[in-house]
Amino acid sequence: MENPIQSNELTTTLHLGVRSVADSSPAALIESLLEKSSPEEKAVIQSVMNGSAESAMVFIHRGPSRGARFLITGDGVSIGRASSNDIFLDDITVSRSHATIKRTGSVFEFTDSGSLNGSYINNQQSKSHSLVTGDEIQIGKFHLLFICSQSQSGEK
Numbered sequence: 545m546e547n548p549i550q551s552n553e554l555t556t557t558l559h560l561g562v563r564s565v566a567d568s569s570p571a572a573l574i575e576s577l578l579e580k581s582s583p584e585e586k587a588v589i590q591s592v593m594n595g596s597a598e599s600a601m602v603f604i605h606r607g608p609s610r611g612a613r614f615l616i617t618g619d620g621v622s623i624g625r626a627s628s629n630d631i632f633l634d635d636i637t638v639s640r641s642h643a644t645i646k647r648t649g650s651v652f653e654f655t656d657s658g659s660l661n662g663s664y665i666n667n668q669q670s671k672s673h674s675l676v677t678g679d680e681i682q683i684g685k686f687h688l689l690f691i692c693s694q695s696q697s698g699e700k
Contacts, residue, residue: 573678577605577689588613593677595693600652600675602645606687608635620646623683624657637661637684645675645690652692654681 574593578586585603592601592615600616614621614631621630624642633642639659646653652675656663664682665673673679681688 569678571678573680573689574691577603585611585613589691592691593694598647600645600647600690600692602631602681602688602690604686605689607685609633609686616645616647616652618647620644633683633686635684635686638686642683643681651675652690654679654690659683 574589578589581589589601589603592599598618602614602616604610604612622641622644623629623631623633623638624640625633625635625638626640629641639657639661641657642659643654643656643663646655654663654665654670654673654675656671661684662669664670665675666680667682675681675690675692677690677692677694679690681690
């Protein structure tokens with residue numbers, strides 16, 4: 545049998561597996577995050593989960609700035625590479641004005657602002673998405689975990 549890769553071939557294709565977020569329940573993702581967190585981080589995450597439905601947070605759990613956390617209030621937040629954003633993600637893979645998260649009624653809504661590289665929620669490209677606790681937002685190299693109160697996400 546002949547080897548499919550010729551010795552004169554200059555390039556090959558590598559098939560890399562994609563980590564599946566869909567197989568994990570939101571509760572399992574949060575539990576995993578809590579296990580890996582410091583006591584201070586656990587206290588902050590649990591206070592948001594047990595707090596009012598008017599605030600939420602995102603926690604960078606993979607990529608540059610791992611461990612950073614950002615509170616989201618009723619006013620919402622802007623996300624992007626420009627330092628004027630509420631959540632400043634300093635990497636070329638992030639657009640200057642990449643996305644927003646705003647509270648609409650009792651729901652936090654993620655909206656991509658027409659970014660060049662797009663945004664992914666739970667490994668699915670998304671322009672707009674109603675967020676629930678445990679949703680993973682990928683913006684460039686950054687993987688952010690969305691956390692809101694259990695009463696707002698219906699988990700109590």
